[in-house]
Amino acid sequence: MATDAERESIQRQGLVELFDKLFHRGRLAQRNVQFKPSLERRRRCWSTVAVVVFGVFLLGFAGGDMPPLVFATFLHGYTLLILGLGAVNACGNLLFSEHESDILLHRPVTSRVILQTKVQVILRNLYLNAVAFNVMAMLLGVFRSSGSWRFLPAHLLSIGLNVLFATSVVVLAYHACLRLFGRERLNSYITFMQVGVALFIILGAQLVPRLLLHEGVGQWTSHPWFTLLPPAWFGSLDALLVTLEPTPALWLGAGLAVGLTLLVAWLAFVRLADGYEEVVLALGEQPSARVKIGPSGKRWIERLADSWLMRPWLPDRVQRAGFLVALAQFTRVRGVKVRIYPRIVQFAAYPLMFLLGGFPGDLMMLFIFLPGIFGLIGYTVSEAMLYSEEFAGSDLFRFTPLRSPGPLFYGAHKAALLMAILPILLIWVLAIVLITGQPALLWQLVPAVLFGLLCGLIPPMTKGYLIFSQTEPTGAAIGKGCLIQMLPMLAGLALGGVSYLFWHFGWYAYFLPVLFAGYCLVRHLFRKAIEEQELAVE
């Protein structure tokens, strides 16, 4: 008979193994029936190698003869951004799993043990990822001209604090959301956070270094706001341990790194542990599944589809059905939201980098890049509309008498234009007008918009495309998708270059009608190809 201590030890070990597998396999493995558990170790090794290789790009930013504080702050800045995204995903999937209550809550294990083991797994894996990401930079930190062997242990320690800080902040944010908005809005909030972090990563990773480079590295550490940046705290800790030359500023930064990290960790994992028990119980309760009904007795998506604005745009019932299904997926299904919004926000943020960078030639680069970026957005959204965790529902389209998946796609594509692409376009319009003060530049958006619309028609031309009909993409599909995405990007760059030349030489007024005629022709051909597709039967 096992003692209570032995029983708890077996329990904890079992839970750690469970959450570790869930962390690594994630949603992809859950839907990928070809996944072989026996090949997992090799898969993890390759994944770690990929992270190490990805970390090489840090050297491009953090090389040279930067002072130790600047060097370490750069590394921690990028590490924190990568960690932030990892922590948001891991915490969203692991801490607040929707179906977990039916599996775990009737077993003899407390919510506190569940939380502790989850946190242990998240911290350990994020730390290993962060170390792998920093391996090359750590070697540089030791062997560069102003380097020291002390950088190695110092950076390993500060990365640990960085991981603890990022995870604690994310957990606190989720807790705050649950308390403020309730469990029904948690899924929306997780998507919102992932979009926010993606935006933060792009702006932080691309824009901030560009702004800093204006002033020259080394100058900006003397700014008062420097101490407010979390990467600067961890960088200060590194610099303090490497240089062994304590200054008040370094002591302050290092003190904040240790003190604030321990404070937020205590709040997230000790103070709120009992709150987590309530959360897990609440997640297990029956959802209220409230749907807001308007005075007409219809939900908002139906009211929108029936509005005078939309009715002419949705000429037949099948298109209307595709529109309603897509709108519901875009607003309610967590996997669809997580797959679409963070990705397009990443693309959409790039133009802001050119507008805010302030370098000569940035505007030219913006207009050359815009068609490619808009093409990527159009392609990505249509490609992502193939997948949903509610894929089984698409069987309905297979046994109803539909001739082609085309009309369903057109309706869904219109929902995508409305929910994802139009808001981005509006943000770009506002950004161009407000930042440059030249509304005439908006004409340069026309090639981008037309190209984006065409690229959105590419995925449904492939055989077997049916909206929201497949599980998560497999690794092979992701790889193929990345390669295919290069085509819109390259074609868009070419189009951007050509349209910029016409603009530059004052022939743009002649170029636009030709471009529009070309768009109409290609669109006609693409739609014909889509409508010739037959509904695939698996």
Add this chain to the structure above:
Amino acid sequence: MITLRELTKVFGTQTAVGGLSLEIPAGQIVGFLGPNGAGKSTTLKMITGMLKPTSGTAIIAGHDLATDPLAVKRSVGFVPESGALYESLSGLEYLRMVASLYGIAAEQADARIAEFIQFFDLTWDVLTEKLLAAYSKGMRRKIVIISALLHNPPVLLFDEPLDGLDVNAAMGFKTLIQTLAKQGRTIVYSSHILDVVEKVCDRVVIINQGKLVLDGAPAAVSAANGGRSLEEIFTALTGGDQLREKAETFARTFTDHGDRR
């Protein structure tokens, strides 16, 4: 073995279970019936400690749910209606994980799992090499049932356990639970398949809108209701007594609307 006194669960303004009292001795199989939304699953979730009762008490295998929920959970095996599993685990990984939650060491767990595999006609290859996401519905159900029985609990709660099982597996399962009851285990069996309940259970409890409306042995209940079948008694008690008439009236609307092909 199971004692419920005035057990109540309120969600917002809606009372899912209202003052349910029951006494179920050891060795009895109780059919726990009710229409959709009657409060069956909510009651089972309260008994397993997954939901906190709003009021009332539950004593399971001598342990008070309010003061010693972990002891209750150790004494209960539960098959939830949802059949939820971690789909990114293989069958063996899942069962080992469940065993660990009951403090069963890996070697002991493997030996016990092997016995279950044999009984349920599963194979080690499938259990080790395939993720649960790739299992058929029946195989997943078998894994959920094994995970409820693995720690040999004195109280078993089944919510639609036969969902997805083929005829042979269902037959084997029914015989198994009857034998387990004879060994002294208490079994609560919730299902909409009344024929099975009538054959397997020693006692039938029907709840409607969270309240107890019938409690007795199937034969005694039938005799007290003029020899009517359990199905007829159930529909009469739960407001479905005019179903046949309603269905016939509705079927006529199909001919009224004509052929739309």
